[in-house]
Amino acid sequence: MHQQFLPVTPQEVAQRGWDAPDFVYVCGDAYVDHPSFGHAIISRILEKAGYRVAMLPLPSWQDASAFTRFGRPRLGFLVSSGVIDSMVNHYTVAKKRRSEDVYAPGGKAGMRPDRAIIVYCNRIRQAYRDVPILIGGVEASMRRFSHYDYWDDKVRHSILVDSGATLLMFGMGEKSIVECANWLADGMNPAELRRIRGVCYMSKTADDSCVQLPSHKEVIQDKRKYAEAFLTQYEEQDPIRGKRLCQQQDTDRYLIQNEPSLPLSREELDAVYDLPYTRRWHPMYDKEGGVPALAEVEFSIASTRGCFGSCSFCSITFHQGRIIQSRSPESIIREAKLLTRLPNFKGYIHDVGGPTANFRQPACDKQLKHGACKNKQCLYPRPCKNMRVSHEELIHILRQLRTLPKVKKVFIRSGLRYDYIMADKDSTFLKELCQHHISGQLKVAPEHTCPYVLEKMGKPGRNVYDAFVQKYASINEWLGLKQYLIPYLMSSHPGSDLNAAIELACYLRDTGFYPDQVQDFYPTPGTLSTCMFYTGLDPRSMKPVYVARSPEEKSMQRALMQFRSAKNQALVRKALRLAGREDLIGRDRECLVPPEAPRGAGRSTSINTRQSKTTAHQKPSVKQKDSAKRSSKWAKAKPRKK
Structure with a gap:
């Protein structure tokens, strides 16, 4: 293994003998040479292509001096904020500063600026006015058009405008970065790079061959225009049928997005993961205890990219696309x-997955020839009749992994689409998943129960989840195992009002499940849900x-999902009264909270003792009047990062 x-x-x-x-x-991000980090992949891809790359992680941004450390590079600067958007990295959904940064040495917060790409590019421009700057990663991809920014609560220009970068590479970038490097190395003017797939650039003139989007001025003045612009962007992010897009940013500046890069073939994706990564953080971080984010992925295997699940609140569709790209079993x-x-391997492979672990092939045969459907989703509102449903190759891979010497257990911790599992007439995958690849609990993401909210989320109906719970329970009972389901639930998603939150609370009451932590909807740049949040359309x-x-x-919706907590009861009562649901205030079994205690009386903290944790092998029940005998569909929830 390459150790340098x-x-x-x-x-x-x-x-190295480089001039x-x-x-x-x-x-x-801190420099971690592991394929779960975009900077590691892109730098190793360029190294393989014969280019010399120096790494400048977490530079001091207060002035331009740090950016002159290596002198002027021969071809240009590459700039990324890191694995996630710098604003999401820094702030919770409540816009409070996070106290740690797992992508920094020792988890120390504050080592990168807000809006890192813009700051870094501006400092580079101060040092080298005309050097080519190529930006990429999630922050660049999701902000490539005029976009609503939750933290400023306004529509911002394309990040290309604010950063002054030469080109923006959207998506995963392996093909476009090598093509850009080759053209620059051949002495091409940076303007010539505008013909490359997977890039955005600024032009002084509109391009009549592009689909024209409503201008920046229009989308900041008219939310309907914003929604129209977003829909076109959303529909054209397909590498097969997608068209070039143009959006006027200022009087004489136009953002042009070329067609997305073509998906990597299986051989190309295998080659990405065969590169000589050291799989460690750089030793300069040893004194701080390393980089915490590596612990989550050090012994995990990325097997796929892309997702045709198309959840409205997820950035994967806009960044990786809907066409699945998967590695060969041999590569895995x-x-x-x-x-x-590896010296620290203890026998456990922590994950084999991707955006959705149980998607291994394109949704249908048509996708690779004609692209993903423009006006239809593969799984919502129900699985498409043309969708190929098979877990056969994944089962084969997992069986091989289980037999490897030194491997004690192989986990699947990436998300699983339970509606895809239910669409598979063969139950072998779910049986082997329960038997071999979870350890007492399985995480799934129903997110909500209200049909209208689920429709806005692009999630399957509650009946699909209920059927999955029954099947999961029966398989575990057959296996003689006591294993739990851990659901992810979301409050305040567009479409969710107090009535929807109350409906979910009643479902939680009836199933006896009590979540420890609830995820508030986070309006991150570039998602369908964020468009709904901003426009109300x-x-x-x-x-x-x-x-x-x-x-x-938002607090009331969150409190309703945790109605049993004594600290939430006043807020729950207020929400119920606002919604005209005083019938749920009282001491009957169907009530969510007790009435206020008389002054001077001791505080009442609960209505009845409810079972909040049961094993999934017990037969679940949607609603039973005797709550003491009630079986739960959901086990005690564990938190996920906000």
């Missing part, structure tokens, strides 16, 4: 064998959508 990191100092550049690097990679087995040779129908905006209502 790419250079991080001028001395290391000199030791100057071809590229300097500026990144808002090779990586697993490599993991077993569903861009697919242009019909109004209710949006909970006030902190108080």
